[in-house]
Amino acid sequence: MMISRRTTLAALAFSLLAGTAMAADTIKIGVNEPLTGAFAASGTYVVNGAKIAADEINAKGGVLGKKIELVIEDNKSNPTEAASVAEKLITSDKVPVLMGSWGSSLTLATMPKLEEYQVPMLVETSSSGKITTSGNPFIFRISPPSSVEADAFEPIAKKLGLKKVDFLVINNDWGRGAAADFSKMLKANGVEVGLTETMDQSAQDMSAQLSKLKASDADTIMVTSAVDQLTLLFKQMAALGLKKRVITTGGSQNPDQIIAQAGPAADNTMHLTTFLPWWPEKTPNPEATAYFLGEWKKRGFEFAGATESFRGYDGIRTVAAAIAAGGGTDPASIQKGFWKVDMVGLNGPIKFAKSGPAGKESGQSKPNVYLIEITDGKVKQVQLGG
CATH class of the missing domain: 3.40.50.2300 (Response regulator)
Known part of the structure; x- marks a missing residue:
């Protein structure tokens, strides 16, 4: 019985080590979205779009030879919670990059945490002008400010x-x-x-x-x-x-x-x-749009969600492009990589121009409207x- 118990413990230890090694072999992306509260429907759509992008990227071999792993957290449509979620993702989950946080108040609340820990974040939805003009060099936004x-x-x-x-x-x-x-x-x-x-x-x-x-x-x-x-x-x-x-x-x-x-x-x-989404052929990237909408339908999601979910899809694809362009999986490399991104999203070119005070510029892309x-x-x- 003692031998059997030792064997079981050894097997468990090996399993834990293997799991840790496997986790280390992925690139974590923190996803900070409202999954409950006033903005839950929209946040859920964005997360589902993000999952489609992650699956597509991983099916093609991942980024820099590694699969990407989404670490998804609920900010509960609350600014205080959004800031706490950002800190948890950075300090506990050790993510080198984030995507979030849907609403402008939610995103603005997370921004001091990004500066404190020097970790970049892709903003997929928020439109407040303050997000890219307040002097935060860790912010890169693909949605249009108002x-x-x-x-x-x-x-x-x-x-x-x-x-x-x-x-x-x-x-x-x-x-x-x-x-x-x-x-x-x-x-x-x-x-x-x-x-x-x-x-x-x-x-x-x-x-x-x-x-x-x-x-x-x-x-x-x-x-x-x-x-x-x-x-x-x-x-x-x-x-x-x-x-x-x-x-x-x-x-x-x-x-x-x-x-x-x-x-x-x-x-x-x-x-x-x-x-x-009603006219894929009119979008800037018809092939990508057709793939995304086809996958959205295949997963049983309602077509109505496409107008929100594409943000999560383009957001994760942009983060992956930044990781590849930066050539590393640490926050500093990914931050530099964002400035090199040049791709076509579902709603237009994604390329970041500098916005905000000199020396502390955020990145702002300009989609079609x-x-x-x-x-x-x-x-x-x-x-x-x-």
């Missing part, structure tokens, strides 16, 4: 003939930043800016704000919020008989999900987005942004 989105919308705004615009935005860095950047662009083009109403990210009843907007003489309302809250808004607008032009910003609207949840209340609403409209329960493309 200023870039506003600039891309400028020629579209002229064609739409906007006269006066009100804003209804989520009361955080993302929403307030969008209102500020779009207001600046509109005023520069002779468009009057009226009310700016805010709402908490968990708010269910926006009737007070909507009543003010209905009484305003603005012809257009620009809205910045996540998909579930947008669904509630459109239903409440319909109930109030508010029939002004509505344009949402931020590229996180999930038009198909809105159609499914809001029904006819979503008709005639317009949405700025950065990906066209599109305006789509929901008409009779279907998505149609309206304009391509600049």
Whole structure:
């Protein structure tokens, strides 16, 4: 019995050592996303897109001869939790690079941790201008900041003939930043800016704000919020008989999900987005788009999630490209590698330009921006942004 016990213990020890060796033979990528809380649906889509990219990369041999391993953590849609998750991924899980953190407030909360530990992060969704202008050299973003989105919308705004615009935005860095950047662009083009109403990210009843907007003489309302809250808004607008032009910003609207949840209340609403899954042939990388959408469908995910999940897919592909370009698996090599990335994502070229104060620049890529409209329960493309 003693021999048998020793043999069992030896086998267990060997198994643990083998497991450790196997783990060391992978390149860990920390994924910091909201999997519960107000932004859970969006964060889950991003994570599922990231998994498709990781599987594709590993099937092709990985990066630098190693497989990549996603270490996924839930930031619970909470900035404090997002910062704690970033620290855990860096100090406990020993990841040399991260992707995150969906919302701007979540990403801004993690940024001091990146500087403290000198670990780079790929930002796949957040749009607050502060993310790339505050002087954090460990930030590399593939989603457009609201200023870039506003600039891309400028020629579209002229064609739409906007006269006066009100804003209804989520009361955080993302929403307030969008209102500020779009207001600046509109005023520069002779468009009057009226009310700016805010709402908490968990708010269910926006009737007070909507009543003010209905009484305003603005012809257009620009809205910045996540998909579930947008669904509630459109239903409440319909109930109030508010029939002004509505344009949402931020590229996180999930038009198909809105159609499914809001029904006819979503008709005639317009949405700025950065990906066209409805027309793969019109995307900058049709072959990659077709593969991604095919894999998304094969895994049984709803098509509606594609407008969010592609961010995770492009994000992990960009991180892998940075690791390869940097030639090493340590944070400093990967940080340098990001500046060498030059690829075509599902929504346009991914190549980082410097943004922010000299010597501490962040990296910002510039994706395509599109305006789509929901008409009779279907998505149609309206304009391509600049």
